[in-house]
Amino acid sequence: MAGYTVAIVGRPNVGKSTFFNRMLEQRKAIVDDVSGVTRDRQYGVAEWNGKNFNVIDTGGFVPHGTDIFEKEIRKQVLIAIEEANAVIFVTDVTTGITDLDAEMADMLRKTSKPVYLMVNKVDNHQRSLEATEFYSMGFENIFFVSSISGSGTGEILDAVTANIPEEESLSSIDDEEKDLPKFAIIGQPNVGKSSLLNALIGTERTIVSNIAGTTRDTIHTRYKLFQKDFILIDTAGLRRKTKVHENLEFYSVIRAIRAMDEADVCLLVLDATQDMTAQDLNIFSLAARKGKGIVLLVNKWDLITDKQTNTARDYEKAIKKRIAPFSDVPVLFISATGKTRIYQAVEKALEVYENRKRRIPTAELNEVMQEALKAYQPPVVRGNPIKIKYVMQLPNTSVPSFAFYANFPDEIKEPYKNYLENKLREHFGFSGVPIRIYFRKK
Ligand code: GDP
Numbered sequence: 001m002a003g004y005t006v007a008i009v010g011r012p013n014v015g016k017s018t019f020f021n022r023m024l025e026q027r028k029a030i031v032d033d034v035s036g037v038t039r040d041r042q043y044g045v046a047e048w049n050g051k052n053f054n055v056i057d058t059g060g061f062v063p064h065g066t067d068i069f070e071k072e073i074r075k076q077v078l079i080a081i082e083e084a085n086a087v088i089f090v091t092d093v094t095t096g097i098t099d100l101d102a103e104m105a106d107m108l109r110k111t112s113k114p115v116y117l118m119v120n121k122v123d124n125h126q127r128s129l130e131a132t133e134f135y136s137m138g139f140e141n142i143f144f145v146s147s148i149s150g151s152g153t154g155e156i157l158d159a160v161t162a163n164i165p166e167e168e169s170l171s172s173i174d175d176e177e178k179d180l181p182k183f184a185i186i187g188q189p190n191v192g193k194s195s196l197l198n199a200l201i202g203t204e205r206t207i208v209s210n211i212a213g214t215t216r217d218t219i220h221t222r223y224k225l226f227q228k229d230f231i232l233i234d235t236a237g238l239r240r241k242t243k244v245h246e247n248l249e250f251y252s253v254i255r256a257i258r259a260m261d262e263a264d265v266c267l268l269v270l271d272a273t274q275d276m277t278a279q280d281l282n283i284f285s286l287a288a289r290k291g292k293g294i295v296l297l298v299n300k301w302d303l304i305t306d307k308q309t310n311t312a313r314d315y316e317k318a319i320k321k322r323i324a325p326f327s328d329v330p331v332l333f334i335s336a337t338g339k340t341r342i343y344q345a346v347e348k349a350l351e352v353y354e355n356r357k358r359r360i361p362t363a364e365l366n367e368v369m370q371e372a373l374k375a376y377q378p379p380v381v382r383g384n385p386i387k388i389k390y391v392m393q394l395p396n397t398s399v400p401s402f403a404f405y406a407n408f409p410d411e412i413k414e415p416y417k418n419y420l421e422n423k424l425r426e427h428f429g430f431s432g433v434p435i436r437i438y439f440r441k442k
């Protein structure tokens with residue numbers, strides 16, 4: 001199921017991030033391969049038993065050692081219950097059941113979603129005897145784990161993945177819908193996502209149909225706009241707003257993840273009255289890491305009153321600096337409430353959608369790239385000249401991916417890879433699209 005999300009909740013120091021890192025271990029090579037984005041410790045994509053799912057470590061969102069942390073943790077548990085598909089509740093055998101554990105357990109027992117109680121730090125036999133105390137919490141799914149050694153982690157992952165529904169069979173999705181571009185509006189709370197959605201929906205004639213997914217928790221709305229046909233993905237609740245958890249980063253991230261997974265292109269909304277924040281950047285990196293097309297929409301542009309000729313240009317420059325090295329992304333200045341340039345935003349998203357699907361014929365690709373290879377050759381390593389013989393675009397990838405065949409593929413370093421990426425972008429137009437570059441032995 002696209003976008004299945006598992007939240008890890010628990011007090012500080014019970015071992016959430018240790019477990020999280022262990023879950024993502026095997027995938028590191030893959031996530032690191034995406035151009036120009038950094039890893040962070042809060043969320044990632046895990047794979048187990050052939051199933052992919054999103055994992056969020058809520059611990060990464062709580063500042064340790066503040067006296068508000070208990071309140072924050074309670075809020076996170078509520079959000080996790082509402083927004084995630086399943087929850088892993090981590091406790092610590094060495095401390096036993098604390099008051100906060102008991103309180104969280106009370107909240108978690110009320111949900112019908114799967115909850116997996118993980119008793120962590122069960123490193124030896126003695127501790128496995130002590131761990132039986134946790135049966136008293138009354139969870140059906142209970143697992144004794146040592147995140148440090150890895151013992152028991154397989155069992156809990158088996159149980160979690162067993163509950164992930166299979167992909168919707170293709171026949172159950174409208175055949176027509178399958179081939180239409182899918183866009184998601186994402187961003188932090190209050191940047192204007194629902195206003196933008198409403199501005200687009202407000203022109204009722206453009207809506208063709210609302211397609212409620214059977215196993216998805218998003219709403220797909222089909223549009224026909226200026227002869228363009230596309231689908232806007234809406235996390236249920238973008239329209240019906242609950243202002244409760246608004247300002248928690250965890251909330252915007254979990255929302256963004258859900259919308260993103262089913263989308264081809266993400267419209268990332270920013271607030272013109274504020275500088276791009278670390279949270280914006282987190283959401284941007286996540287979309288890039290997932291290989292989604294991206295259009296940046298600087299909203300509330302109407303609120304910038306003393307606009308000079310350079311204002312937009314300077315703002316765009318500042319953004320591009322923040323998102324570097326993946327800065328080949330369209331930036332538009334819009335007003336959702338004033339309906340300024342919102343259709344251009346859709347046009348731009350369609351362009352990025354086309355860019356993401358672009359396939360470069362091998363002959364043309366080599367002709368152009370041979371020039372680039374000649375103009376700036378890879379550095380010599382230990383007396384060996386590195387020779388890149390040819391390049392091809394890999395077939396059947398959702399993200400444009402290129403394999404360069406070389407005599408010493410492992411010796412080609414990041415700066416040279418960036419150079420090649422820039423040349424590909426210069427010549428073939430991949431604006432808004434993350435691209436992947438691999439070096440292979442020839
Ligand atoms: P978080 O605050 O819940 O994310 O907890 P961390 O993952 O940062 O772990 C807190 C401490 O517990 C660290 O010192 C970890 O090394 C330790 N820890 C985590 N898992 C285990 C485990 O399975 N056994 C033992 N003995 N220590 C663990």
Ligand code: GDP
Nearest residue numbers: 189190191192193194195299300335336337338
């Ligand atoms: P969301 O949380 O991202 O869905 O944000 P909302 O759509 O609820 O917008 C948050 C606030 O910003 C509301 O008060 C909107 O009226 C306001 N807002 C949204 N877009 C614009 C805009 O383009 N210009 C101005 N001036 N205000 C806007």
